[in-house]
Amino acid sequence: MIYSKTPFDVIVCGAGHAGVEACLAASRMGATTLLLTGNIDTIAQMSCNPAIGGQAKGQIVREIDALGGEMAINTDVTGIQFRLLNESKGPAVQSPRAQCDKKAYQLRLKHTLELQPNLQVFQATVTGLIFEAGKVVGCRTNLDVEFYGRTVIITTGTFLRGLMHVGQNKNEGGRLGDFSAKTLSASLLEAGIELQRLKTGTPPRILGRSINFSGLQEQKGDPEPTLFAFHDTRGAEDLFHVELTGERRLGWTPGTEQVSCWMTYTTPESERIVRENLHKSAMYSGEIAGVGPRYCPSIEDKFVRFADKPRHLLFLEPEGRNTNEYYINGLSTSLPFDVQLDLVHSIPGLEHAQLLRPAYAVEYDFAPPTQMFPSLESRKVENLFLAGQINGTSGYEEAAAQGLVAGVNAARKVRGEPPMIIQRHEGYIGVLIDDLVTKGTIEPYRMFTSRAEHRLLFNHGSAELRLYEHSNNHKLLSYNRLSRISAKIKAVEYWRAFLETTKSIGGTWAELIRRSDPKTELPAEFLGQTKEIKAETLYRVKYRGYLEREYRQIEKLKDVEKINIPSSIDFLAIPGLRRESALKLHQFKPQNLGQASRISGVNPADISILMVLIAAGKRSRGSPGIA
Amino acid sequence: MSFSPDTIAALATPAGTSAIAVVRASGPQVAGLVSGIFAETPLPRMARHADYRDARGQLVDDVLFTFFAAPNSFTGEDTLEISCHGNPFIAQKILEDLLARGCRTAEAGEFSKRAFLNGRMDLSQAEAVMDLIHARSERALAAANQQLRGSLGRHMGLLISQLVNILAMVEAYIDFPDEDLPAEDRQSVLSELKELAAATKQLIATSHYGELLREGIKTVIFGEPNAGKSSLLNRLVGRERALVSAEPGTTRDYLEERILAGPHALRLIDTAGFNLAPTPLEQRGIEKTLEQAAEADLFLWVIDATRPLPGLPPAVAARLTTANTIAVFNKTDLPPAPRGALPQDFPVVTICALDGAGIEELQTMIARLADSFQVETGDELIAINVRHSHALVQAQQALESAGQKLSDKTDTELVASDLRCALEAFGEISGKVDNEKILDRLFATFCIGK
Numbered sequence A: 001m002i003y004s005k006t007p008f009d010v011i012v013c014g015a016g017h018a019g020v021e022a023c024l025a026a027s028r029m030g031a032t033t034l035l036l037t038g039n040i041d042t043i044a045q046m047s048c049n050p051a052i053g054g055q056a057k058g059q060i061v062r063e064i065d066a067l068g069g070e071m072a073i074n075t076d077v078t079g080i081q082f083r084l085l086n087e088s089k090g091p092a093v094q095s096p097r098a099q100c101d102k103k104a105y106q107l108r109l110k111h112t113l114e115l116q117p118n119l120q121v122f123q124a125t126v127t128g129l130i131f132e133a134g135k136v137v138g139c140r141t142n143l144d145v146e147f148y149g150r151t152v153i154i155t156t157g158t159f160l161r162g163l164m165h166v167g168q169n170k171n172e173g174g175r176l177g178d179f180s181a182k183t184l185s186a187s188l189l190e191a192g193i194e195l196q197r198l199k200t201g202t203p204p205r206i207l208g209r210s211i212n213f214s215g216l217q218e219q220k221g222d223p224e225p226t227l228f229a230f231h232d233t234r235g236a237e238d239l240f241h242v243e244l245t246g247e248r249r250l251g252w253t254p255g256t257e258q259v260s261c262w263m264t265y266t267t268p269e270s271e272r273i274v275r276e277n278l279h280k281s282a283m284y285s286g287e288i289a290g291v292g293p294r295y296c297p298s299i300e301d302k303f304v305r306f307a308d309k310p311r312h313l314l315f316l317e318p319e320g321r322n323t324n325e326y327y328i329n330g331l332s333t334s335l336p337f338d339v340q341l342d343l344v345h346s347i348p349g350l351e352h353a354q355l356l357r358p359a360y361a362v363e364y365d366f367a368p369p370t371q372m373f374p375s376l377e378s379r380k381v382e383n384l385f386l387a388g389q390i391n392g393t394s395g396y397e398e399a400a401a402q403g404l405v406a407g408v409n410a411a412r413k414v415r416g417e418p419p420m421i422i423q424r425h426e427g428y429i430g431v432l433i434d435d436l437v438t439k440g441t442i443e444p445y446r447m448f449t450s451r452a453e454h455r456l457l458f459n460h461g462s463a464e465l466r467l468y469e470h471s472n473n474h475k476l477l478s479y480n481r482l483s484r485i486s487a488k489i490k491a492v493e494y495w496r497a498f499l500e501t502t503k504s505i506g507g508t509w510a511e512l513i514r515r516s517d518p519k520t521e522l523p524a525e526f527l528g529q530t531k532e533i534k535a536e537t538l539y540r541v542k543y544r545g546y547l548e549r550e551y552r553q554i555e556k557l558k559d560v561e562k563i564n565i566p567s568s569i570d571f572l573a574i575p576g577l578r579r580e581s582a583l584k585l586h587q588f589k590p591q592n593l594g595q596a597s598r599i600s601g602v603n604p605a606d607i608s609i610l611m612v613l614i615a616a617g618k619r620s621r622g623s624p625g626i627a
Numbered sequence B: 001m002s003f004s005p006d007t008i009a010a011l012a013t014p015a016g017t018s019a020i021a022v023v024r025a026s027g028p029q030v031a032g033l034v035s036g037i038f039a040e041t042p043l044p045r046m047a048r049h050a051d052y053r054d055a056r057g058q059l060v061d062d063v064l065f066t067f068f069a070a071p072n073s074f075t076g077e078d079t080l081e082i083s084c085h086g087n088p089f090i091a092q093k094i095l096e097d098l099l100a101r102g103c104r105t106a107e108a109g110e111f112s113k114r115a116f117l118n119g120r121m122d123l124s125q126a127e128a129v130m131d132l133i134h135a136r137s138e139r140a141l142a143a144a145n146q147q148l149r150g151s152l153g154r155h156m157g158l159l160i161s162q163l164v165n166i167l168a169m170v171e172a173y174i175d176f177p178d179e180d181l182p183a184e185d186r187q188s189v190l191s192e193l194k195e196l197a198a199a200t201k202q203l204i205a206t207s208h209y210g211e212l213l214r215e216g217i218k219t220v221i222f223g224e225p226n227a228g229k230s231s232l233l234n235r236l237v238g239r240e241r242a243l244v245s246a247e248p249g250t251t252r253d254y255l256e257e258r259i260l261a262g263p264h265a266l267r268l269i270d271t272a273g274f275n276l277a278p279t280p281l282e283q284r285g286i287e288k289t290l291e292q293a294a295e296a297d298l299f300l301w302v303i304d305a306t307r308p309l310p311g312l313p314p315a316v317a318a319r320l321t322t323a324n325t326i327a328v329f330n331k332t333d334l335p336p337a338p339r340g341a342l343p344q345d346f347p348v349v350t351i352c353a354l355d356g357a358g359i360e361e362l363q364t365m366i367a368r369l370a371d372s373f374q375v376e377t378g379d380e381l382i383a384i385n386v387r388h389s390h391a392l393v394q395a396q397q398a399l400e401s402a403g404q405k406l407s408d409k410t411d412t413e414l415v416a417s418d419l420r421c422a423l424e425a426f427g428e429i430s431g432k433v434d435n436e437k438i439l440d441r442l443f444a445t446f447c448i449g450k
Ligand SMILES: Nc1nc2c(ncn2[C@@H]2O[C@H](COP(=O)(O)OP(=O)(O)OP(=O)(O)O)[C@@H](O)[C@H]2O)c(=O)[nH]1
Pocket: B224, B225, B226, B227, B228, B229, B230, B231, B232, B243, B244, B245, B246, B247, B248, B249, B250, B251, B252, B272, B273, B330, B331, B332, B333, B334, B351, B352, B353, B354, B355
């Protein structure tokens, strides 16, 4: 049957971290939105580590908050341990990280979705897409109900032909205990979308009561937690969408009653067990075709590739307040269950540990992301958006960021408006999407600060300020919050100028700060500002030289970034373009000259030729290309 | 179109072939340059005679300069043309000085591109501009590749891989603070950094002038053992410079002599003969021959006309073109073997190294190739050398500043920021280095991942 004759504006397929942000963004922009999920009880499930943030990812979460997403606030109120990483280094590379209560995280997000106006949530497995004239118009489900939508966002994570491995044991599914979306892959292939395989893994979970903590090193949270959401610009109306309805909320005051993680190490015995059983590992016996991430190697990989390292660090992380389940961070493996058991028991503190769930590797389909526009809309199928692991990324944060962007852009597409594109110099989300659509990926893509050429501008505290243009242009935040951010921007600029120009003993305040020896306390009026304003102002003053170098580089690139390449252009037919460049450009189809210039093998002369061609096309007011 | 350009500079005439060389600059900074260099207010379209002094006050040359005010110039921007003496060193000095004053070297065809974008050319000329950009970039690319194939390329490869190593060591501690990494060892990073900065400095000293212009066109004599290579060198040099004997394998190491061919200076290099099944000792000589061939500009392939045509080592064959190679058939006093087909349509000269027959014809032929060669790439080479040394200087400064920070215990990410500037500068010479390379190195060095 057809659910309704009137199509939804946006249909989101999959309720993981990407899907959740996608449907919230779309519905908050006023689009009528439908979220389809195979299982309502696993909305926003943390299939791997119940932790949010960390290097670069922490900054992404703050950017998500700056763009009206939910991940940050949800983490703050369900977090059970908070730590600021890299505290000894400069603000640009400090990142918040939190351990969450896995179930509370999920329940609060589910509740948030249920109360969200314009959003309808429905449990059904999407079995295929419905196309009309090269565009997507809806999807089919296992209940034989068809849903029609003006746009469809696919956020299926690892579920597309998901195949799990525990040694030689194989089970279909995207996650332990869940199903595998098999027919949807066929539907995408039929639409001309290419699919490839990737692999990822997760470690065993054990019972806390069976761990001997004595002798293990404890890792406590920070007494003063660094939060993800910008609480300083939030008013009551921006607080928790859930509370506003007057319903009882799940969650607690951020940073209260933090729990500890514990550290232990592998032993020579662990190494022996792994080595003797390598041939039984799914990864090492050739069972797995997909490519796994280098930054998240299995324990097999660690012992084989770094044979001279005597032991490997493991973290025991609690999965929540109301459960005794622990996650063994660092022990991802695809060894058979009996070997896993021996392996776990070879580790100090885990001699008698009881396994609740085995470790496993999962293989799944992904759609190489160079097939998308930077809006995350498919180049092949109009109105079809893809976000999250299906695009070859890994990590909740990367997924959520894409979901948010896809949700915003689907809603904008329905309204006939141009997409929101975050530039590489504006934030990690910009780097993420630009890397994906211009370079693609061969392993599950994870963000690192070193991927961002302008990372010094990406200190986590500035996310709201950096992205204000987008949040304001696209009205992603409440009117009040936008005006508070605008005031914050002005305040930071005012105090920056003030410190730069006001004299103290031995120079301006700014000079003293850069020499890091103000003889006296900073002016009282400045010290009276919020800690967010103070921190951001001091950052801009102290690092001025570096930040200016970044601004100059950005300025240089801006010109080419602004020159759009008409989509009708045929790179292969451009006279004078070198063959190698023409082929690369044809393959990646850049949308502006900035993107074109980042494709490896395309040189400045090729960009010059394109620039002349585009200018000629404009001047003749005809389509580009010189007849 | 939004277009806020910087100021560009380049040689406007081919180097080394005329009495006058013209250096041109275009962009918003030009008026300031005129007053800065010549201490004069710029007057449009007036040729002025003046001393050119570089930024340090050193006299470079007496020159004629003309200022063109926007939009009445070729590019439609403020433009400066400086005519100096045709000596390539002078042109290079002026260009270097303009860069030191904040210009950047023009990309291939960039003056024409700006002229078009600024509406100084009509639509019908767009295609011609694109052709020109293409042609010039191909030439520049060829010239740059030629340099990179040589010792510069090998040096750059080493520097870049060292720098990537250092960056991986630094970045690991930024991106993976929670990993069980070995304790951060700033001291060893610092000593590697110092080594790298020193190597860069050395490269700046040696790459300062175009080898081709300073040292002459590198011309390699190669061929089978006993073909008469050393005899030919002696003929061209005019004295018994190299040992000659009836024994094949006489020349075991290469030797070099400078000669003139018409107006061109040549570095003539005799090499050990190659054969395709060498003994270990011969193998060493052949390797040296291949090294020389890899960096050569011109090739004289000496062929013993009494023997069948020999095969060529692939590394040499790949470098030969009809524009850079002469096939020299020697021993024409003896009864010839049937002449085999050459792999390409090289120009052919027949000589007898014993009595000197055909040598004059060979000299004319060499001069002719050298001519077209230098006109082809001479000015590109100047531009490339200036750009390279500019980039190397920037890299070196960035490296030193990174070293300073390391010893001052400044934040690691600021050290990394300097190192990335250096990498960017190296990349301007040998092609952009992808960020991914740093991650590759990082994951290969450290056991990362929980
Ligand atoms: N008949 C005749 N003999 C020649 C001629 N040129 C060179 N020879 C003789 O050929 C022999 C080898 O000459 P070299 O000049 O030593 O040859 P090469 O190519 O340098 O040989 P290797 O250094 O051993 O590779 C000597 O005995 C020369 O005298 C020529 O034109 N005619």
